[in-house]
Amino acid sequence: MAILVIAEHDNSSIKAATLNAVTAAGEIGADLHLLVAGSGCSAAADAAAKIAGVGKVLLVDAPHYADQSPENLAALVVANAAAYGHIVTAATTIGKNFMPRVAAQLDVAQISEIVAVESPDTFVRPIYAGNVLATVQSSDAVKVITVRATAFEAAGEGGSGAVESLAAGPDLAQSKLIGRELTKSARPELTAAKIIVSGGRGMGNGDNFHQLLEPLADKLGAALGASRAAVDAGFVPNDYQVGQTGKIVAPQLYIAVGISGAIQHLAGMKDSKVIVAINKDAEAPIFQVADYGLVGDLFEALPALLTELG
Amino acid sequence: MAAFDVDYLEVKKEKVLKILVPVKRVVDYNVKVRVKADGSNVDLANVKMSMNPFDEIAIEEAVRLKEAGIASEVVAVSAGVTNCQETLRTAMAIGADRGILIQSDVDLQPLAVAKLLKAVCEKEQPQIVLCGKQAIDDDANQTGQMLAGLMNWPQATFASKVVVAGQQATVTREIDGGLETVEIALPAVLTVDLRLNEPRYATLPNIMKAKRKPLETTNPETLGVDVAPRLKTLKVAEPPKRSAGIKVADAADLVMKLKTEAKVI
Ligand SMILES: Cc1cc2nc3c(=O)[nH]c(=O)nc-3n(C[C@H](O)[C@H](O)[C@H](O)COP(=O)(O)OP(=O)(O)OC[C@H]3O[C@@H](n4cnc5c(N)ncnc54)[C@H](O)[C@@H]3O)c2cc1C
Ligand SMILES: Nc1ncnc2c1ncn2[C@@H]1O[C@H](COP(=O)(O)O)[C@@H](O)[C@H]1O
Numbered sequence: 001m002a003i004l005v006i007a008e009h010d011n012s013s014i015k016a017a018t019l020n021a022v023t024a025a026g027e028i029g030a031d032l033h034l035l036v037a038g039s040g041c042s043a044a045a046d047a048a049a050k051i052a053g054v055g056k057v058l059l060v061d062a063p064h065y066a067d068q069s070p071e072n073l074a075a076l077v078v079a080n081a082a083a084y085g086h087i088v089t090a091a092t093t094i095g096k097n098f099m100p101r102v103a104a105q106l107d108v109a110q111i112s113e114i115v116a117v118e119s120p121d122t123f124v125r126p127i128y129a130g131n132v133l134a135t136v137q138s139s140d141a142v143k144v145i146t147v148r149a150t151a152f153e154a155a156g157e158g159g160s161g162a163v164e165s166l167a168a169g170p171d172l173a174q175s176k177l178i179g180r181e182l183t184k185s186a187r188p189e190l191t192a193a194k195i196i197v198s199g200g201r202g203m204g205n206g207d208n209f210h211q212l213l214e215p216l217a218d219k220l221g222a223a224l225g226a227s228r229a230a231v232d233a234g235f236v237p238n239d240y241q242v243g244q245t246g247k248i249v250a251p252q253l254y255i256a257v258g259i260s261g262a263i264q265h266l267a268g269m270k271d272s273k274v275i276v277a278i279n280k281d282a283e284a285p286i287f288q289v290a291d292y293g294l295v296g297d298l299f300e301a302l303p304a305l306l307t308e309l310g
Numbered sequence: 311m312a313a314f315d316v317d318y319l320e321v322k323k324e325k326v327l328k329i330l331v332p333v334k335r336v337v338d339y340n341v342k343v344r345v346k347a348d349g350s351n352v353d354l355a356n357v358k359m360s361m362n363p364f365d366e367i368a369i370e371e372a373v374r375l376k377e378a379g380i381a382s383e384v385v386a387v388s389a390g391v392t393n394c395q396e397t398l399r400t401a402m403a404i405g406a407d408r409g410i411l412i413q414s415d416v417d418l419q420p421l422a423v424a425k426l427l428k429a430v431c432e433k434e435q436p437q438i439v440l441c442g443k444q445a446i447d448d449d450a451n452q453t454g455q456m457l458a459g460l461m462n463w464p465q466a467t468f469a470s471k472v473v474v475a476g477q478q479a480t481v482t483r484e485i486d487g488g489l490e491t492v493e494i495a496l497p498a499v500l501t502v503d504l505r506l507n508e509p510r511y512a513t514l515p516n517i518m519k520a521k522r523k524p525l526e527t528t529n530p531e532t533l534g535v536d537v538a539p540r541l542k543t544l545k546v547a548e549p550p551k552r553s554a555g556i557k558v559a560d561a562a563d564l565v566m567k568l569k570t571e572a573k574v575i
Contacts, residue, residue: 069492070455070465093485097467100420100452101459109421109540112450122544127449128343132352135544174464178480178491191486195574220575228504238470238484238505245444245504247486253574263342270552274572276564282557291555291572294564304561309575 001085002031002055006077008068008094009036009044014051016192017090019154021147022051025088026155027117031055033084034161037076039066042163049161056161062168068094071174074101079169081106081142086120091146099146108140113248115151129244129267149191150250150271183237185224190242193223195253198242198269201229202258202279202298209235212302213257219309225249225269227259243268258298261286278302327474327496328383329372330436331406332427332454333365335390335397336447349545361397364442366404368502370509371472372440373405380474383407385434389418389426395525402520403512409525414537416530420448422537424456429533431461436497438479443468443501458499466494467501 003025008015014036025032032053036045037060045059058080064072077098081087087102089095091113103110115133116124122137123145190196197217203209209230217224225247226240242249244267254272259265261277261284269275270289277290278301287293294301337343338358346353361369375381386401388394389412398409412426431439441454458465470489471482474496482491484503512520530537558564568575 070458070467074459093468093483096451097455097465100455101465103452104421104424104456104459107421109419110450110452110456111541112448112452126549127546128337128352128447129449130549131343132345132546133549134546136541137544138541140540174494175466176493178493180485180488180490182488232505237488238503239486239488244446244449253568253572264339274568274574275552275555276568287557288554289552292564292567293555293557294561295557296560301561305564308561308565 002033002083003028003086003088004077004080004084005032005034006073006087006089006095007034007036007044007048008090008092009038009041009048011038011041012043014044014047015090015092016154016189017092017149019051020149020152021088021090022053022155023152024114024117024147025086026053028086028120030085033058035060035077035080037065037073038068039063045163049163050157050159052156052158054159054161057163058166059163060166060168064171064173065168067177068098069175069177070098070101071172072169073098074105075172076169077102078105080166084142086143086145088145088147090149095146099144103144106142106144108142108144109138110144110146111136111138112146113148114145115148129263130270131263148248150248183239187217188221188223190223190225190240190247190249193249193251195220195222195255196225196242196249196251196269196272197222197255197257198225198227198259199230199235199257200227200259201233203230203235206235212298215306216255216302219306222255227265256286256290257302259286260284261289326383327381327438328385328434328436329375329381329438329440330427330431330434331365331368331372331384331386331401331440332423333369333386333388333397333401334362334442334445335359335388335394336362336445339363339446345546345548349547351543351546359393361400362442362445364444364502364504366509367504367506368440368442369401369404369406370507371502374507375474376405385410385436387412387427387430389414389423391415398525399520400512402523403517404510405516406523408523411525411527412533413527413529416537417539418537419539419541420450420452420456421540422535423453424460425535426530426533426537427453427457428460429535431457438474438496439499441499441501443503454499454501461497461499464494464498465500466492466498468503469500470503470505472500472506
C-alpha cells in the first residue's frame with residue numbers, strides 16, 4: 001500500500017520539516033503520495049511534485065483549508081485514508097494538532113515523533129524528554145506517524161510527480177482563526193539553522209538578550225533560541241523556546257549562554273553536532289554535554305567573543 | 311449524590327458550565343529515569359510520582375474559571391492504577407470539586423485514555439475538557455486531540471490564553487511561528503501550554519478539605535471500553551551519551567578551536 005504524507009506549506013512553498021518527513025516515509029518504503037490541502041495552493045503543489053521520492057501530489061484547493069484547521073484537515077485525511085498503509089506528517093505544531101485527531105477517527109494509535117524507522121511496523125521514538133528511546137511495534141492496519149524533523153535528512157529536489165486534484169471535504173466550520181502574531185525575523189528559522197545562539201535566564205533581561213546575542217547571531221549567520229526561563233521572563237517570544245516542550249533542534253553548532261542545562265532544555269538540543277556553553281557556574285549541568293565550555297561571566301565573555309570573531 | 315446533582319442542575323440550568331480536567335500520574339519532572347538492565351522498560355521502582363505539570367496548569371485554569379463565576383463545576387479524572395487517587399486529591403486540593411478514578415492496571419495508551427474520557431464525557435456532559443498538552447512520560451501529545459476527534463468536537467491545543475464567554479471560547483495558541491488566536495464553539499477540548507498560568511500551591515486547609523471531597527471509582531469494563539494496547543514496546547534504551555568535552559581558557563581559545571578543531575565556523 002502507498003504512503004500518504006501530509007505536507008505543511010504556506011500555499012506557495014513547502015515547509016522544510018515536510019522534506020524530513022518525506023525522507024522518513026521513504027525509509028518505510030512503497031509509493032509516496034503527498035497531500036497539499038490549502039487555499040490557492042497550486043504553487044505549493046507544483047513545488048511538492050519536485051521533491052525527490054514523491055510519486056504523486058494530491059492537491060485539494062478550497063477556502064476552508066486556508067488556515068489548516070485541525071477539524072477540516074483531519075476530516076479530509078480520514079476521508080482519503082482507505083488507500084494507505086501509512087499516514088505520515090512532520091511533528092510541527094500543525095502536525096501535532098491535527099494528526100492525533102486522524103488517528104482517533106481511524107481508531108488507531110499514533111506513533112509520535114519517530115526518530116528512526118526499523119521496519120514498516122516498528123519505529124523508534126524518544127520518551128521521558130529524550131532520556132529514553134523506545135522501540136515500538138504497531139499492530140494497527142494503518143500506521144499514523146509524526147516525524148521528528150531533526151532525525152532525518154531533508155529530501156532533495158529532482159522529483160517529477162504528477163499533480164492530481166482531489167475533491168474537497170465539507171467545511172465543518174468548527175473553529176475560526178481570528179489572527180496570527182508571527183515573529184518576524186531576517187535570521188534563519190530555528191529548526192533549519194546551521195548555527196544557533198541561545199540565551200537563558202543568565203541574560204538578566206530582554207535588553208541584554210538582544211544587545212549581546214543579536215550581534216553574535218548576526219556575525220555567525222545564526223538563529224536565536226532561548227530557554228524556557230528566558231521566555232517566561234519575557235526576554236523573547238514563545239517561539240524561541242528550545243526543549244522538551246519547545247522546538248527540537250540539531251544544528252552544526254549550538255551556543256548556550258547563561259543556560260543551566262535542565263533536562264527539559266537538553267531534550268531539545270543535545271543532538272546538536274557541536275555544543276558550546278558559556279556559564280559562570282563551572283558545575284552547571286550544561287557543561288556535561290558541551291564540547292567546549294567557557295566558564296566565566298557572559299557579560300565579559302560575549303563582547304570578547306565578538307572581538308575575536310572580528 | 312445523583313439526587314443532589316439533579317437538583318443542582320435544575321437550579322442553575324442557565325449557568326452550568328462544567329469543566330472536566332484529565333490528570334495523569336507521571337514520574338516527577340525532576341527525576342531522571344533509568345532503563346532496566348534487561349532493556350524491557352524504564353525502572354519505576356521507588357521513583358517519585360507527581361501530577362503531570364501540564365495537568366496542574368489545566369486544573370489551575372479550570373479553578374480560576376470557576377472563581378471568576380464562569381464555570382460551575384470542575385471535575386478531575388484520572389485513568390490508571392489505584393494510586394492515581396493521590397493525583398486526584400492533589401487536583402481537589404488545588405480546587406477541583408470532585409474526582410473520578412478510572413482504575414486499571416493495563417498500560418493505558420493515549421487512544422485508550424481518549425476512549426475512556428469519551429465515555430466519561432457522555433455521562434458527565436462537560437462543556438470544556440481541559441487537558442495538558444503532553445504527558446512528560448510518554449511525550450505523546452495526543453490524548454486531547456484524540457478525544458476531540460472521537461467526540462467530533464472542536465479543539466484548541468497548546469493554549470497560552472483562554473477566554474470563555476457564553477457558548478464560545480477564544481483561545482490563544484502557541485505555534486511554531488509565534489501565536490495564533492482561534493474562536494471555537496463549546497463543547498470543545500482544549501489543551502494547555504506552560505505559559506497559560508502559574509499553578510498555586512495547595513494550602514494545608516485545602517489539602518485537608520480535598521480529603522472529604524467525593525471521589526468516584528469506575529473502570530474500563532464498566533465504561534465499556536477496550537483498552538488493549540495497540541503499540542508494543544519491544545525494547546527501551548538510553549540514547550548514546552555525549553561525552554563531556556573540554557574547558558577553553560577564554561574567548562580567543564574558543565574561537566580558535568571552533569575554527570580549526572571543530573571546523574563549524
Ligand atoms: C514540564 C516542563 C517542561 C519544560 N520544558 C522546557 C523546555 O522546553 N525548554 C527549557 O529550556 N526549559 C523547559 N523547562 C524548564 C526547565 O526545567 C528549566 O527551568 C529551564 O530550562 C531553566 O532555564 P535557564 O537554564 O535559562 O535558567 P536557570 O536554570 O536559572 O539557569 C541560568 C544559568 O545562567 C547562569 N548565569 C547567570 N548569570 C550569568 C552570567 N552573568 N554569566 C554566565 N552565566 C550566568 C547561571 O549559572 C545558571 O546556570 C520545562 C519544565 C517543565 C516542568
Ligand atoms: N492516564 C491518564 N489519565 C488522565 N488523563 C490523561 C491520562 N493520559 C493522558 N491524559 C491527559 O492527556 C494529556 C496528554 O497526554 P499524552 O497524550 O499522553 O501526551 C495529559 O496532559 C492529560 O491531561
